[in-house]
Amino acid sequence: MQERLARFESKLAQTDVDAVLVTGQNNVYYLTGFWGTEGTVFISENRRLFLTDSRYTLMAKESIKGFDIVETRQALAEIAKIIKDDGLTSIGFDSQVSYQFYQALQTVFEAYELKPLTNFVEELRIIKDASEIATIRRACQISDQAFLDVLDFIKPNVTTEMEVNHFLDQRMRALGAAGASFEFIVASGYRSAMPHGVASNKVIKSGESLTLDFGCYYQHYVSDMTRTIHIGHVTDEEREIYDIVLRSNKTLIDQAKAGMTYLDFDGVARRVIDEAGYGDNFTHSIGHGMGLDIHELPFFTKTKDTLQAGMVVTDEPGIYLDNKYGVRIEDDLLITETGCEVLTSAPKELIVL
Ligand SMILES: [Mn+2]
Incomplete structure (x- = not known):
């Protein structure tokens, strides 16, 4: 898992965004080992956040290594609060999210440039360990x-x-x-x-x-x-x-x-x-x-x-x-x-x- 995160972070460094938001269940699992319907990952140069609600907190704390685990029912708003003073300007997100989710992103992250990324994690998943x-x-x-x-x-x-x-x-x-x-x-x-x-x-x-x-x-x-x-x-x-x-x-x-x-x-x-x-x-x-x-x-x-x-x-x-x-x-x-x-x-x- 640490090897996957290292590959993710070196790809992030080569991409012109300051952070990536990961929301797909399989992509979240790939990076964290967490399997559940409610899990959000946010990675920037200085942060690795994993956000989930109270149903999953205990499981997340036991199984996920290398992330700050945040319990919330409002993952996006919570991320915005945490990164407020980080000096980030652009956030990448999965281009396959729903339009409704995209609208929520626009509202919560209105101070940032939002960039759709296609297959960011999927391209890492292509080589199996x-x-x-x-x-x-x-x-x-x-x-x-x-x-x-x-x-x-x-x-x-x-x-x-x-x-x-x-x-x-x-x-x-x-x-x-x-x-x-x-x-x-x-x-x-x-x-x-x-x-x-x-x-x-x-x-x-x-x-x-x-x-x-x-x-x-x-x-x-x-x-x-x-x-x-x-x-x-x-x-x-x-x-x-x-x-x-x-x-x-x-x-x-x-x-x-x-x-x-x-x-x-x-x-x-x-x-x-x-x-x-x-x-x-x-x-x-x-x-x-x-x-x-x-x-x-x-x-x-x-x-x-x-x-x-x-x-x-x-x-x-x-x-x-x-x-x-x-x-x-x-x-x-x-x-x-x-x-x-x-x-x-x-x-x-x-x-x-
Ligand atoms: Mn087939």
Whole structure:
């Protein structure tokens, strides 16, 4: 945590604001280790303030190190009072706050220049430290185990997508997860052609494919994985499509490493699908960063920004054939100097139940 604060403060020194106000729950957690719905962080060159109300004071005093802890129900007004004589002129704030909150800022800090900052803390979060990696690794292990277990749970022509959804959710909780990290995609047969087909009451039938895109929260960090399986039997075309997607996923695993551009990270996987003639059926980006949020930096826009060691990103190529079916395979990768470590290890060879 002290290392994160040091990085925050050196970034603050390079930014043209005198202080930064941090309000998002995940960003507050990242800097303080405090998890609660009411927590505000204010950091200037000379101050580190953490403000919360009486429900959380005791917890904050026990868990937060290196901050002055202030109990208040009016965090902004309290900050203004405390910094009155500090000689600050500009305050940075998260550009994604609500308009209502921005109006409150304008009222309370009318004597200061307010500057919206985009992704100030998120850019620090992009490189995971050892404890974050260990936590994400455990979240991935929980998903891996739930996938193995759901294979025994599915009864063709009987089980519904929603039942599979609930099984995965409960199984991961039983294994130590706090809950689902997003609304799962459980899409069978023609519904699997929808990249984001959330679970319905449809029965999973013999002869269909089934895409499961799911993950959990474990100690506030996420896992995010996708497997596509087949039920009953698999056609030659389905097998071919599966092999192309798997080859795309694995080719990227073989080549991903620190220094690769975002453009290439997407391109390496996409080329495999393009060359097989299904480029138009791979309709989304190759992946995204993940950590405290299910989707966070980096996003693989077509830029020359480069991967760095310590990033955790998804590798999730897919092919979707409208009104027929779709295949997606998603792993979570830890980028290293020499390559990448695959954090999700559930089987990927074609499974036919
Ligand atoms: Mn994903």
